[in-house]
Amino acid sequence: MPPTKVKSADPAATPKRQHKADAKAAAHPHAKPRPLTRIQREKQDVILEAALEVFSVHGFRGATIDQIAEVAGMSKPNLLYYFPRKEEIHRRLMAALLETWLAPLQSMDADGDPFPEIRSYIRRKLEMARDFPRESRLFANEMLQGAPRIIEMIEVDLKNLVDEKAKVLLTWMDQGKLARTDPYHLIFSIWATTQHYADFDVQVRAVLGSGRNGEGRFEDAARYLEQLFLYGLTPRPKA
Amino acid sequence: MPPTKVKSADPAATPKRQHKADAKAAAHPHAKPRPLTRIQREKQDVILEAALEVFSVHGFRGATIDQIAEVAGMSKPNLLYYFPRKEEIHRRLMAALLETWLAPLQSMDADGDPFPEIRSYIRRKLEMARDFPRESRLFANEMLQGAPRIIEMIEVDLKNLVDEKAKVLLTWMDQGKLARTDPYHLIFSIWATTQHYADFDVQVRAVLGSGRNGEGRFEDAARYLEQLFLYGLTPRPKA
DNA sequence: GGAAATTTTGACCAGTTGGAAAAATGTTAG
DNA sequence: CTAACATTTTTCCAACTGGTCAAAATTTCC
Structure with a gap:
């Protein structure tokens, strides 16, 4: 195997911290998943709207979270708080x-x-x-x-x-x-x-x-x- | 103006070195642009073919030079030798x-x-x-x-x-x-x-x-x- | 009003990206 | 054969990327 370029074949292997809500849900699988707050619903809608704008033009790879966040009028980490992954x-x-x-x-x-x-x-x-x-x-x-x-x-x-x-x-x-x-x-x-x-x-x-x-x-x-x-x-x- | 995010508004302002061929052509605008060598023609074709493959799936933004180079079977700098810019x-x-x-x-x-x-x-x-x-x-x-x-x-x-x-x-x-x-x-x-x-x-x-x-x-x-x-x-x- | 929870921010990180520079290697015409 | 040129490789870089984290600010609920 050439040592020059190793494209991480298994992204799932990376240990990644869980989103807060997810972590909680995982802890108590039977607990009600605590209904979304008003802000959560609103912000998620704003984000999805912005993402539609960006993804529809540039496709999945061509779109960046930064772009979506900008259109949505929030910071990238803030956006990531609502949707922890781009794919999501x-x-x-x-x-x-x-x-x-x-x-x-x-x-x-x-x-x-x-x-x-x-x-x-x-x-x-x-x-x-x-x-x-x-x-x-x-x-x-x-x-x-x-x-x-x-x-x-x-x-x-x-x-x-x-x-x-x-x-x-x-x-x-x-x-x-x-x-x-x-x-x-x-x-x-x-x-x-x-x-x-x-x-x-x-x-x-x-x-x-x-x-x-x-x-x-x-x-x-x-x-x-x-x-x-x-x-x-x-x-x-x-x- | 918010100091947080300044996206370089004028990419053309960046001083960029000219491609060798371009530089030569610019130096003698009337000189014959030295006909392409066999290798140049062949490689350009290989690159364009590879680029077609990649751009047609991912679009301009979503495609990377690395990807195109890999499909074309050459290194990125080598590809850049034939086409100094992605846009080109x-x-x-x-x-x-x-x-x-x-x-x-x-x-x-x-x-x-x-x-x-x-x-x-x-x-x-x-x-x-x-x-x-x-x-x-x-x-x-x-x-x-x-x-x-x-x-x-x-x-x-x-x-x-x-x-x-x-x-x-x-x-x-x-x-x-x-x-x-x-x-x-x-x-x-x-x-x-x-x-x-x-x-x-x-x-x-x-x-x-x-x-x-x-x-x-x-x-x-x-x-x-x-x-x-x-x-x-x-x-x-x-x- | 205040504790607990939620939301936002700012600093940060490792990997990728487009591209530059120069040195090393091939190729070719005389 | 060799000088001039063409091609390739290696090394490097700054900006951007998706994503993390802890602390600060805000909202919610009792």
Whole structure:
């Protein structure tokens, strides 16, 4: 082994002091974990908000605790008092995100008719791209990196949900209410087209220019996408 | 001004030694910049390849020179000999990327018919997502960060190209060969749906599962997208 | 009001990071 | 073969990084 560069392979081996709250909880596993104080709740929210801002732009590695602390308006050690590890902040963010992210697809109703359902799914996803662009970028950032921190959730929860909805789409196709096509790629295309307006926002703005165009881009996108998917997925008599 | 944290506001103020080649070039601005040696060309390629690997996953801030050097199989100072700054590596990568990236749209031919042209544009973009996923991710990473290092190129070259092709699409629509719709969002939707297969590859794989499904995903995507855009953009008699 | 608990601060630390300097080693054209 | 040049290695550095710790300041609860 070359003595020059030894990258500590086992970070968990480092003996690290426990966070106060953690230490206490560990001491009495059955004791109620003492409900969070007002300040704790507030500060944690401020920190998570700041972390969203920073992580969504620079990704996990590119973001620094100092940066997050600055955005959150507190000192680094103070921030570390609430979240003893950088990873912990990111984990919390991702956990909350996943739920929000799956909700719109979840509410696609098998008992409804395909076009209203698909249209309102597109609408909701587009609204999320408009109203929560940072969340979208945080998610995209994690994906680009290979989703190291949420891969299980993707493989289990997300996969199950998509499998379920793919079945719904197939049923609609069998009933002749929807053009026969690949339901998985159909879902992918809705994700892609809607999230594009959050993740590639700079590009969209730059191309549309800052004139009248750029302003109404979400409405225009909604109109365009509805037309594309409505016409694109209307069943046709076989050639 | 709080004396606590002063982040050096002017990094350019730091007196930095010039790279040998640069220094020479600066000394004799008219002298031929001495053609690159074989080794220089080879090593630069190796470095750019390694940098693509690393930057495309971690973004500019998240990537380290050490990492790139390791992937490139050389020491950090040795790498720095070829590219004296981290930013320079990234710049070179982005410059090369932009060209490659615009090519498929450029070749959309106004004299052709809309559906063959659009179909082959989709095909080419999908092939790029399959064959150059790292390039796609590098681009996506830059976008997520607000494209700080390529914003002018986006605002000028890309915008001009898209404006031009949007006109082509409008012409086709006027001729009744293509459904009347927003040409800009049409282009966005092609970008989004095709690049999705590179940028969100983990997710796509996870959802499709590793079975037969995952393998043929690019062919399936091609079929699905062709259908979506063909049907979705076929002109209709007005309601 | 005061003891106990919580929150904040400031000083500190070891490892990493981008980069500099110079010496040592290769390569190549004459 | 050798001088001039190109390349690589070794050593080093200051700034930044994630994180620790004890003490000080503040809040909470009786």
